[in-house]
Amino acid sequence: MRARLAKLLPNQIIKKLLKPANATNLIVGFWAVTSAIAIPLIPAVQTLERQTQSIFFKLRGSIEPPENIVILAIDEQSLSQGEFYDPQKRPFLEPLRAYPFKRAAYAEVIDKVMASGAKAVGIDVLFANPSIYGQADDLRLQQALKRYPGRVILAASVERSQTIEANVEKLVTPVGVLDVQPSDTGLVNFEAEINYIQPGLKGNIHRFGSDFQRQSDLAANLSTFAESIVLAAQISAKPPKGNDIFFLGGSNNWLYAGQQVPFFHVIDPENWQNQILRDGAFFKDKIVLIGATASSLQDIQDTAFGSMAGVEVHANAIATLIDDRSIGTALPSIWGQSLLVFLLVGGTGYCLNRIKRLDVQFAIALSAAAVWSIVGYASFTYGGWILPVALPAISILLAGLSLLATGAIAVQLDKLSLRRTLERYVAAPIVQEIVNQPEDYRSLLQGRNIRAAVMFTDIRGFTTITSKLPADKLIQQLNIYLEVMVDAILEAQGTVDKFIGDAVMAEFGSPISQGEKVDAMNSIHAALKMRSALYKLRQQWQTEGRFPFFNGIGINYGEVTVGNIGSPRRLEYAVIGDTVNIASRVEGLTKELGTDILITEALYEIVQDRIVAIDLGEHVMKGRSGKIKLYSLIGLKGCDRSQYDLVQAELNRHLSILNLLKSGKLTMPIDKENS
Numbered sequence: 001m002r003a004r005l006a007k008l009l010p011n012q013i014i015k016k017l018l019k020p021a022n023a024t025n026l027i028v029g030f031w032a033v034t035s036a037i038a039i040p041l042i043p044a045v046q047t048l049e050r051q052t053q054s055i056f057f058k059l060r061g062s063i064e065p066p067e068n069i070v071i072l073a074i075d076e077q078s079l080s081q082g083e084f085y086d087p088q089k090r091p092f093l094e095p096l097r098a099y100p101f102k103r104a105a106y107a108e109v110i111d112k113v114m115a116s117g118a119k120a121v122g123i124d125v126l127f128a129n130p131s132i133y134g135q136a137d138d139l140r141l142q143q144a145l146k147r148y149p150g151r152v153i154l155a156a157s158v159e160r161s162q163t164i165e166a167n168v169e170k171l172v173t174p175v176g177v178l179d180v181q182p183s184d185t186g187l188v189n190f191e192a193e194i195n196y197i198q199p200g201l202k203g204n205i206h207r208f209g210s211d212f213q214r215q216s217d218l219a220a221n222l223s224t225f226a227e228s229i230v231l232a233a234q235i236s237a238k239p240p241k242g243n244d245i246f247f248l249g250g251s252n253n254w255l256y257a258g259q260q261v262p263f264f265h266v267i268d269p270e271n272w273q274n275q276i277l278r279d280g281a282f283f284k285d286k287i288v289l290i291g292a293t294a295s296s297l298q299d300i301q302d303t304a305f306g307s308m309a310g311v312e313v314h315a316n317a318i319a320t321l322i323d324d325r326s327i328g329t330a331l332p333s334i335w336g337q338s339l340l341v342f343l344l345v346g347g348t349g350y351c352l353n354r355i356k357r358l359d360v361q362f363a364i365a366l367s368a369a370a371v372w373s374i375v376g377y378a379s380f381t382y383g384g385w386i387l388p389v390a391l392p393a394i395s396i397l398l399a400g401l402s403l404l405a406t407g408a409i410a411v412q413l414d415k416l417s418l419r420r421t422l423e424r425y426v427a428a429p430i431v432q433e434i435v436n437q438p439e440d441y442r443s444l445l446q447g448r449n450i451r452a453a454v455m456f457t458d459i460r461g462f463t464t465i466t467s468k469l470p471a472d473k474l475i476q477q478l479n480i481y482l483e484v485m486v487d488a489i490l491e492a493q494g495t496v497d498k499f500i501g502d503a504v505m506a507e508f509g510s511p512i513s514q515g516e517k518v519d520a521m522n523s524i525h526a527a528l529k530m531r532s533a534l535y536k537l538r539q540q541w542q543t544e545g546r547f548p549f550f551n552g553i554g555i556n557y558g559e560v561t562v563g564n565i566g567s568p569r570r571l572e573y574a575v576i577g578d579t580v581n582i583a584s585r586v587e588g589l590t591k592e593l594g595t596d597i598l599i600t601e602a603l604y605e606i607v608q609d610r611i612v613a614i615d616l617g618e619h620v621m622k623g624r625s626g627k628i629k630l631y632s633l634i635g636l637k638g639c640d641r642s643q644y645d646l647v648q649a650e651l652n653r654h655l656s657i658l659n660l661l662k663s664g665k666l667t668m669p670i671d672k673e674n675s
Contacts, residue, residue, distance in 0.1 A: 062250060067286070153228045244304075291309065459503075488530045598630050
């Protein structure tokens with residue numbers, strides 16, 4: 001017993017799990033829980049979200065930078081100016097003869113832009129060691145810095161290296177070299193995100209350098225380069241709401257906006273007077289950033305908006321602070337993000353479970369993922385808040401795909417099961433039509449009213465016959481008879497409703513109607529086929545010495561109620577209604593009227609142009625008020641009625657024999673072996 005239970009129990013569980021409702025709940029629950037726990041447990045999720053934010057930046061496109069920030073670019077053109085140095089014609093290019101430039105060049109630029117009304121100057125160049133051009137060169141820059149105390153910010157950096165013993169940090173600052181205060185410097189480092197998806201690749205810059213400061217003891221007391229410049233420019237800026245930079249565009253965004261010029265233009269008298277600089281008017285009330293943009297100087301950074309020069313990253317950071325556009329995380333707590341993702345995926349899955357059509361289900365999943373992506377994009381781009389987007393969108397899509405796949409499999413399994421079940425009772429073409437229904441074919445099993453032809457057929461005198469034949473021979477002969485009758489019904493596109501002992505109930509037009517006329521004629525064809533098949537079967541039984549079977553067939557046409565009827569433990573697809581009761585009564589009258597096939601007036605009116613029948617007048621139905629006109633079916637129009645006449649004669653003779661057997665006047669054995 002235990003072994004049997006152990007064998008059956010897994011099957012019971014599997015069947016329960018494979019039920020559509022249980023399967024979909026499991027799928028939705030799986031994706032909701034998996035996506036929720038992935039946020040704190042799988043670092044690659046953070047990389048995926050960061051990559052999504054980079055996509056958002058690129059979808060938004062470039063925004064014109066603020067006019068009060070300009071860049072003096074140490075570009076390839078500036079680096080090549082030393083080639084044009086001429087002591088007589090171009091002596092002003094002497095500080096630019098080689099890179100690194102003389103610090104006197106920076107001093108000259110500071111003096112000229114500050115004299116033109118610039119608010120502050122930020123130099124993204126590390127002056128970590130004394131000038132290679134001598135002490136006088138350093139002194140020249142020191143003097144310029146002292147003329148504008150607190151308004152020129154120099155770069156400081158924490159350099160990290162790794163030795164066999166440990167990781168080493170070194171603070172590189174111009175404080176000791178140029179005799180400046182730490183407050184006149186700013187940390188130029190940015191902390192790139194870790195790429196957990198492709199560990200071999202460097203991550204992008206998304207955040208201000210403040211994160212780098214917190215991770216370094218040496219930089220703890222330094223401000224970021226952007227913060228120091230905003231302070232030097234005496235611009236009132238709100239504290240950032242988040243740590244992420246609002247990138248205005250990609251590389252050369254300042255150049256395309258006309259707010260980036262080559263560094264040497266300030267030194268070159270001719271360019272200083274051109275229509276852009278206008279004798280320095282270009283710099284009035286602006287923050288001036290000096291830094292390398294030439295690729296040969298290798299200060300190219302990977303950012304959320306693509307690769308750009310380090311000075312451009314600082315320009316974006318400063319613009320973010322000045323315009324109060326910093327980007328923050330809407331849910332700082334990792335568990336809050338997990339809960340949000342769980343509710344999003346689970347809630348969407350709950351809605352999907354309430355939809356029956358698989359194509360609509362997947363379309364809604366796709367739409368939900370798209371809508372949430374749009375919400376995340378709008379929140380990020382216009383609200384400045386970061387929401388988890390990639391993970392919930394992907395999880396919703398995967399849930400939709402999983403539901404689509406399992407639903408498609410379930411549908412195919414259901415159709416296969418339905419086909420196997422129906423093919424025992426319904427003609428194969430009808431079965432094919434049912435399982436190929438574009439709508440939910442399960443609706444066919446729900447209660448509904450239709451119009452159909454209902455047929456009852458019963459063996460005449462079967463009770464008497466059972467007392468004369470051994471049980472095994474009776475069952476064998478009955479099965480042969482029923483097989484022939486069922487074949488005739490199925491060939492005529494009918495549905496075998498049920499077996500009631502030796503009686504058979506069938507419908508034509510249920511569960512699928514082929515039209516009133518076709519359904520009605522199919523019932524006629526089935527009845528005539530049953531008459532012919534039974535006639536041939538009796539001839540065979542006569543040669544075998546078996547007792548012959550005769551039957552009565554009653555057919556009615558009208559409205560019936562169809563659907564699954566029964567208890568949860570045993571359901572049966574069946575038809576009920578007055579039409580069914582009349583068909584049963586009509587079949588019973590075939591014995592009294594001495595004919596094998598009777599049809600009602602309701603059926604006759606539909607098929608009268610196609611058949612030949614004898615009007616037997618009106619008759620009272622047992623248990624029903626009123627009379628119903630009945631017709632004895634001869635055959636199709638133009639048919640040879642000889643078989644009809646022969647069957648009727650044999651039937652009347654058979655009924656007489658049955659009456660004698662029943663009365664006891666005939667006692668002779670009726671099976672060959674006992675005769």
